[in-house]
Amino acid sequence: MNMWWFITTLAITAFICNSPAYAYDNNPLQDICVAVNDSQAAVFVNGKICKDPKFATANDFFASGLNVSGIAAPGAGGAAKFVDVNNMPGLNTLGISIGRVDLEPQRLVPFHTHPRATELITVLDGILYAGFLVPDPANFFKSRLFSKILYPGDVFVFPIGLIHFLYNVGHKKATCLFYFNSQNPGLILIPNSIFASNPPVPDDVLAKGFQLNMTEIAQLRKKFS
Ligand SMILES: *[C@@H]1O[C@H](CO)[C@@H](O)[C@H](O)[C@H]1NC(C)=O
Ligand SMILES: *[C@@H]1O[C@H](CO)[C@@H](O)[C@H](O)[C@H]1NC(C)=O
Numbered sequence: 295m296n297m298w299w300f301i302t303t304l305a306i307t308a309f310i311c312n313s314p315a316y317a318y319d320n321n322p323l324q325d326i327c328v329a330v331n332d333s334q335a336a337v338f339v340n341g342k343i344c345k346d347p348k349f350a351t352a353n354d355f356f357a358s359g360l361n362v363s364g365i366a367a368p369g370a371g372g373a374a375k376f377v378d379v380n381n382m383p384g385l386n387t388l389g390i391s392i393g394r395v396d397l398e399p400q401r402l403v404p405f406h407t408h409p410r411a412t413e414l415i416t417v418l419d420g421i422l423y424a425g426f427l428v429p430d431p432a433n434f435f436k437s438r439l440f441s442k443i444l445y446p447g448d449v450f451v452f453p454i455g456l457i458h459f460l461y462n463v464g465h466k467k468a469t470c471l472f473y474f475n476s477q478n479p480g481l482i483l484i485p486n487s488i489f490a491s492n493p494p495v496p497d498d499v500l501a502k503g504f505q506l507n508m509t510e511i512a513q514l515r516k517k518f519s
C-alpha cells in the first residue's frame with residue numbers, strides 16, 4: 295500500500311513538473327528571441343514567437359517612460375506601468391521584467407498575486423506599507439502576514455504566487471519600482487477577479503464562500519464591477 299502511494303505520488307509529481315501548464319520562463323535556447331506577432335506561426339516560445347534574429351534591432355531591447363507615472367484609472371488613486379514582453383519584445387524568453395507604481399496618500403494597491411513571478415520592489419519616494427500572506431502549513435484555515443514599512447531605498451520581496459498589497463501610509467505620493475522574474479508575470483486582482491467575473495459567480499456561491507448574505511454580496515458586486 296505504502297509502495298503504491300509512493301509510486302503514484304512520484305508519477306503525479308513527475309507529470310506536474312513536465313506539464314507545459316506549469317511552465318516557468320525557460321532558460322533561452324538561443325542568444326535572442328525578439329517577440330513578434332504572427333498568427334500564421336505554429337511554434338510558440340512562452341507565448342510569443344521569435345523574430346528572425348537578423349531583423350532584430352536595438353529598439354527591440356529598449357523601453358522608455360519609467361521616468362513618469364502611468365495614467366491612473368478614475369478613482370484608483372494610483373497607477374502601475376509595466377515594461378514586459380508585450381511592450382519590450384526583446385524580453386521574450388529572458389524571464390525578467392520591470393515596472394513602476396505611483397500611489398497617492400492613503401491609497402492601496404489591493405490584494406493581488408502574480409501567478410508566474412516573484413516580485414522585488416524598491417521605494418524611490420514616499421512611504422509604503424507592504425505585506426504578503428503565507429498560508430500556515432499547520433492550519434490551512436489561517437495564514438501569516440509578513441509586512442514592513444518601506445522608505446526610499448528599502449527593498450522588499452513578494453514570493454511567487456502569494457497574495458500581497460501596497461499601502462501609501464505617508465503624506466505624499468509614493469513611487470516604487472518593481473521587478474519580476476518573468477517576462478509575463480500575470481496579475482490576479484483578488485476582489486475584482488471574484489466579484490466582477492464574466493459570467494458572474496452565482497450569488498449563492500459567493501454568499502456561501504464568504505459567509506455573507508445576498509444583500510452584502512450585491513453591495514460587494516456593485517463596488518467591484
Ligand atoms: C502585437 O499584438 C498586440 C495585441 O494583439 C499589440 O498590442 C501589439 O502592438 C502588437 N505588436 C506588434 C509589434 O505588432
Ligand atoms: C521621460 O523620458 C522621456 C523619454 O526619454 C522624455 O521624452 C521625457 O521628457 C521624460 N519626462 C520627464 C518628465 O522627465
Ligand SMILES: *[C@@H]1O[C@H](CO)[C@@H](O)[C@H](O)[C@H]1NC(C)=O
Pocket residue numbers: 507508509510
Ligand atoms: C445581511 O447582513 C447585514 C449585516 O450583517 C444585515 O444588516 C442585514 O439585515 C442582512 N440582510 C438580510 C436580508 O439578511
